[in-house]
Amino acid sequence: MSTTIYKADASPPARTVLMIADLLGIKYNGYDINPILREQDTPDMTKKNPMRTIPFIEDDGFCLGDSHAIILYLLDKYGKPEHSYLYPTDKQKRATINQRLFFDCGILFPYLRTIMALTYTGRLTELSKSMIRNIESGYRMLDTYLSDSMYLADDVMTLADLSVFTTMSTLHGLVPIDSTKYPKLMNWFINMSEKEICKKINQPGAEQHVAGLNALMENNKINQKSKL
Numbered sequence: 001m002s003t004t005i006y007k008a009d010a011s012p013p014a015r016t017v018l019m020i021a022d023l024l025g026i027k028y029n030g031y032d033i034n035p036i037l038r039e040q041d042t043p044d045m046t047k048k049n050p051m052r053t054i055p056f057i058e059d060d061g062f063c064l065g066d067s068h069a070i071i072l073y074l075l076d077k078y079g080k081p082e083h084s085y086l087y088p089t090d091k092q093k094r095a096t097i098n099q100r101l102f103f104d105c106g107i108l109f110p111y112l113r114t115i116m117a118l119t120y121t122g123r124l125t126e127l128s129k130s131m132i133r134n135i136e137s138g139y140r141m142l143d144t145y146l147s148d149s150m151y152l153a154d155d156v157m158t159l160a161d162l163s164v165f166t167t168m169s170t171l172h173g174l175v176p177i178d179s180t181k182y183p184k185l186m187n188w189f190i191n192m193s194e195k196e197i198c199k200k201i202n203q204p205g206a207e208q209h210v211a212g213l214n215a216l217m218e219n220n221k222i223n224q225k226s227k228l
C-alpha cells in the first residue's frame, strides 16, 4: 500500500490534505511541487491530475485531484470510528459540512486563487478594492455560518473547519479579520489557530505563503516602476 501526496507546503488546499492525512495516521510520501515553476504541468503530472492543481494524490495507483474530494476519500478509506467527529453520519450535519466544503472550493478559495495567479505572474502589486470587497463578503458569510454553532458545521471541529481554515489563514494574513465586524469569525479563527494540528502543519506553510505573496507584490511594484 502506498500513498503519495503531491503538495506545496504554502498551498492552502495542500495543507488541508496534509492535516487530514496526519489526523487519520496515514503514512504517506510527500512529493513537493513548485506551482510558480509550473512543475505540475509535465506530461506525467498532467496525466495524473488533468486539473494541474496542487494538491493531488496517488493512492495505490488511484489518482485524485481537488483537496475537498481528496479529504472525503481519505476519510472514507482510512477513517476509523474515532475519526467520525470529522464527518458525522447525521444527514443534516453532513449536508452542512458538504455545503461549507463547496463554499470553500467554489467561493472563498477562488478569491485567493485570483490574487495568487496575478501575483505569481507579475501583474499584482497590491490588492484591489474589489478583491478586498470579495474577501470581506466571504468573512461576512462565515461569521453568519458561525451563528448557531461553535464550529462551521457542528459544535466540534469537522472537515469543514480544517478546509476553510487553511484558506482563511492566508486570507487573514492579507486582509486581517476585523473583530468588531466579524467577532464570531475572529473567535473561531483564534480557536482553530490554537489546535495542535494547525500549529504543527498549517502555521509554517501559511506564514510562508503570506510572506511570499507580500514579497512578490513588492517585487512586482519595483519591476513595474522600472518599466516606466
Ligand SMILES: N[C@@H](CCC(=O)N[C@@H](CS)C(=O)NCC(=O)O)C(=O)O
Binding pocket: 010, 011, 012, 013, 014, 035, 052, 053, 054, 055, 065, 066, 067, 068, 105, 109, 113
Ligand atoms: N479546488 C482546488 C484548488 C487547488 C489549487 O488551485 N491549488 C493552487 C495552489 S494553492 C494551484 O494549483 N494553482 C496552480 C494553478 O491554478 O494552475 C483544491 O481544493 O485542491
